Amino acid sequence: MYFLGIDLGSSSVKISVFNAEKQHIMGSVTMPESEMKIDAPQHGFAEQNPNDWWQYTKDAIKRLKTAYNIDLKKIEAIGIAYQMHGLVLTDNDMHPVRPAIIWCDSRAVKYGDATYHKIGKTNCNEMLLGSPGNFTASKLKWVKENEPHTLKKAKYMMLPGDFIAAKLTGIAQIATSGLSEATLWNFKEQRLATEVLDAMELPTEIVPEIVPNFGEQAKILPKIAEDLGLSKNVIISYRGGDQPNNALSLNTLNPGEIATTAGTSAVIYAVSNQNTFDKENRINTFLHINNTPELKRNGVMVCINGSGILYQWLRKILSTGKTEKISYNRLNQLASNTIAGSKGLRFYPFGNGVERIFNNKEVTSGIQFLNFNMHGAEELVRAACEGIVFGMNYGFDVMKEVGVSGSVVKAGNANLFLSPVFREIFVNTTNTSLEIYNTSGAEGAARGAAFGSGYYSSLEEAFTNLELLKTINPTTKLTDEYTEIYQHWKTYINTDI
Numbered sequence: 001m002y003f004l005g006i007d008l009g010s011s012s013v014k015i016s017v018f019n020a021e022k023q024h025i026m027g028s029v030t031m032p033e034s035e036m037k038i039d040a041p042q043h044g045f046a047e048q049n050p051n052d053w054w055q056y057t058k059d060a061i062k063r064l065k066t067a068y069n070i071d072l073k074k075i076e077a078i079g080i081a082y083q084m085h086g087l088v089l090t091d092n093d094m095h096p097v098r099p100a101i102i103w104c105d106s107r108a109v110k111y112g113d114a115t116y117h118k119i120g121k122t123n124c125n126e127m128l129l130g131s132p133g134n135f136t137a138s139k140l141k142w143v144k145e146n147e148p149h150t151l152k153k154a155k156y157m158m159l160p161g162d163f164i165a166a167k168l169t170g171i172a173q174i175a176t177s178g179l180s181e182a183t184l185w186n187f188k189e190q191r192l193a194t195e196v197l198d199a200m201e202l203p204t205e206i207v208p209e210i211v212p213n214f215g216e217q218a219k220i221l222p223k224i225a226e227d228l229g230l231s232k233n234v235i236i237s238y239r240g241g242d243q244p245n246n247a248l249s250l251n252t253l254n255p256g257e258i259a260t261t262a263g264t265s266a267v268i269y270a271v272s273n274q275n276t277f278d279k280e281n282r283i284n285t286f287l288h289i290n291n292t293p294e295l296k297r298n299g300v301m302v303c304i305n306g307s308g309i310l311y312q313w314l315r316k317i318l319s320t321g322k323t324e325k326i327s328y329n330r331l332n333q334l335a336s337n338t339i340a341g342s343k344g345l346r347f348y349p350f351g352n353g354v355e356r357i358f359n360n361k362e363v364t365s366g367i368q369f370l371n372f373n374m375h376g377a378e379e380l381v382r383a384a385c386e387g388i389v390f391g392m393n394y395g396f397d398v399m400k401e402v403g404v405s406g407s408v409v410k411a412g413n414a415n416l417f418l419s420p421v422f423r424e425i426f427v428n429t430t431n432t433s434l435e436i437y438n439t440s441g442a443e444g445a446a447r448g449a450a451f452g453s454g455y456y457s458s459l460e461e462a463f464t465n466l467e468l469l470k471t472i473n474p475t476t477k478l479t480d481e482y483t484e485i486y487q488h489w490k491t492y493i494n495t496d497i
Contacts, residue, residue, distance in 0.1 A: 001455055002026070002074045004061070004234075005446030008053055008082040008160055009242065010102055010264050011035040011308075015060040017070055018446035020455050023465045025443055027068030031056040035312060039099065044106035044362070046353060047099040050088050053160065054167045061228050072229045078168065078220075079238035079449030081245035081441045082161025084181045087139040089154035094166045097153040101139045102160075104265070104305050104353040109360045111145070111200070112138035112183075118199045121279075127186050129277040129285040129298075132196060133360055134353075136182035141200040156208045165236050169218035172208035175239050177287040179210065187275050187285075190293055213289045214238050214452035237452030240289040242441060243269050244299050249444025250410040250437055251463040253290050253297070258406040260426075262416035265352070266307035266392050270300045270404045282357045282398045289448070290459060300404045302395025303356060306349030306365065307388045308415055313351075314384055318377060331381050332419040338378040340386075340425075340478070341485045344369050345379045346492065347387035357395045358493075368492055382421065389425045390489045396430055410435045413469055428478040429486055438467040 001021065007014040012035065016028040036056075039047045065072050085103040090096055101107070112132035116124050124131055132138050136159065144151050156172040159181065166172045179185040179192060184207065186193040197204050211217045220234040240248065247259040247269050255273045260266075273296045276285050288297040311331065319325040350358075351365030367383070399405065409432045411417045417426075417436065427434045447462045456462040 001076045001450070002070070003446045003449040003453070003455070004075045004078045005442040005444065005449060006057060006078065006080045006164060007242065007245070007441035007445055008057070008080070008164055010038060010048065010083045010104070013053060013056040013060055014440065014442040015057070015064060016440065016442035016446050017064060017068070017075065018443060018450065020450040027064050027070055028440070028442060029060040029063045029067060031060040031063070038102065044353065046102050046105040048102055050096045050100045050160070050163050053164060057164055058228060065229055073231045075230055075234055076455070077235045077237040077449040077453035079445035079447075079452065080161040080165055080236065081240055081242050081445040082159060082164065084159070084241035084243060085135050086160040087136050087143070088158045088160060088163040089143065089150065090156050090158065090163065090166065090172070091153060092155045094163070094170065094172065096163075098143070098147065098150050100160060101142070105139065106134060106354040106362065108138035108142040109134045109354055111141040112360075115141070115196065115199050119195060125277050125279065127188050127195065128183050128193060129187055129275055130183075131281045132183040133281060133356065137184050137196050137200060137202070140202055140206075144200070144202060154206060157206045158208060159241070161239050161241070162208070165218065165239060168220050168224055169236060170221045171218040173211045173217055174208050175211055175213045177213050177240055177244055177289055177291065180287040181241050185287060213240055214448065216453070235453065238445065238448035240445075240448065241286070243267050243301055244286065244289045245441055245444050245448070246412065247271065247299060248289050248448055248459070249412060249439045249441055251466050252410055253288075253459060256406055258409045260392070260409050260411045262307050262388060262422070263414070264308045266304040266388055266416075268302050268392055268396055268399065268409070270399060270406060272298050272300050272404055274298070274403075276300050276402055276404060278398060278402050281359060283395065283402065284356060300399060300402075302392070302399055304349060304388065304391040304395065305352035305355060306391065309352050310349045310384055310388065311416060314381060328418070332421060334378045335382040335385050335419065335421040338382050340481055342379040342383035342386060343374050344371070345375050345383040346489050347380075347383040348493065349384065349387045349391055357391075357398060363494065385416070385419065385422045386425055386485065387489065388416065389422070389429050390486050392426070393429045393486060394490065406432070408433045408435060410437060412437055412439050414440060423472050424478065425482065427472050427474045428482040431474050431479050433474070434472045435468055436470045436472070438469050
């Protein structure tokens with residue numbers, strides 16, 4: 001049996017077909033070939049057109065057949081991973097009524113803060129495990145206050161992956177973990193947090209049907225199946241946000257296990273069986289994808305919004321005037337051509353919206369201690385890598401404060417973790433061992449679909465052949481060196497704006 005995994009990011013849509021019997025990927029496609037555009041109509045805004053996501057998803061599925069000669073009619077079920085915290089508003093026919101307000105958009109902070117105080121800090125911490133902050137519910141409140149005419153046209157609010165599922169099936173749904181991403185889940189009573197909707201004066205009926213992360217959620221529309229070359233019996237059997245799904249892809253399912261990724265944003269994600277929260281709201285806790293009423297599994301997460309988008313920016317800047325952009329491999333090579341500490345150059349990667357680890361403040365991004373006679377492209381790129389890891393470690397320290405830690409971290413062989421220099425900086429700054437696996441978000445979504453459809457009896461069975469490529473361990477000398485560099489970097493963080 002074949003299973004399709006869709007991974008909807010803010011840079012691209014990745015699709016993979018998974019042969020569940022042989023447990024291997026038959027083919028993968030990424031659309032578009034260059035990064036998707038993020039629109040910023042005002043400072044702090046970040047939007048994308050949901051119809052673009054849908055078109056790229058359809059194009060990628062069709063390309064699978066031509067590129068790999070896969071019989072798509074053998075696909076039994078679809079799993080969907082997606083960029084978290086976005087707000088998609090649609091009418092009754094699943095047509096968007098405005099652009100999606102995506103995860104790195106900062107416009108809704110004041111509405112989340114106001115709700116936090118209205119409900120009460122203690123009540124929010126116990127019920128939501130933190131403040132509504134800048135998450136999806138707060139973005140919906142922004143629409144109500146600033147575009148009331150838009151809200152009147154909207155039938156459903158969804159997360160990005162829910163929108164793709166709705167276009168495939170014609171049915172609007174949201175998973176329980178998705179509600180927690182939107183700060184619309186009551187952890188204390190394990191239900192929709194109607195208290196947040198009431199406090200924000202938002203209509204309860206705008207929340208679509210609530211479904212579990214795994215299981216038969218809806219069947220594909222016949223006309224969509226025909227257009228995409230799929231069987232009319234294909235079901236959606238799994239959905240999850242990109243970071244819980246990344247953890248799933250790495251078989252990170254139990255308390256004490258930690259996953260990481262450094263794509264557009266950089267994330268450390270730890271599994272816990274506690275309702276963990278930080279009184280200063282510097283971390284997030286969501287339902288993990290394998291949470292059930294009987295088995296508590298939460299994901300405690302720290303996110304740095306910059307990261308890969310900083311690497312993308314560097315690539316663009318360093319390619320100015322060239323016929324073709326320099327490759328990411330070339331950036332990695334440049335970083336390896338200079339010493340740890342980048343000859344004193346420091347990079348602060350906070351230029352992609354407000355940062356949760358700094359209480360939802362915008363933090364000054366930029367370069368410090370630049371010396372025109374000492375520093376070149378090599379130091380600039382390495383300082384960027386160091387700055388990204390240092391930002392992650394800053395969050396990791398916060399996680400340790402609330403009792404979440406570990407000595408082994410898992411990552412996929414992708415994005416910044418392809419870079420040997422980045423890996424070196426990571427293990428020696430965090431003082432952890434790093435396990436690199438041959439997997440991807442789309443593969444994880446496909447394996448999740450196989451489990452959700454009932455093909456596998458357990459998630460453990462779905463990941464029996466997950467391939468460990470390499471383990472990188474810290475060394476005392478480098479750990480001491482990076483600890484000193486990190487402490488110096490941390491001294492100059494500027495949150496006074």
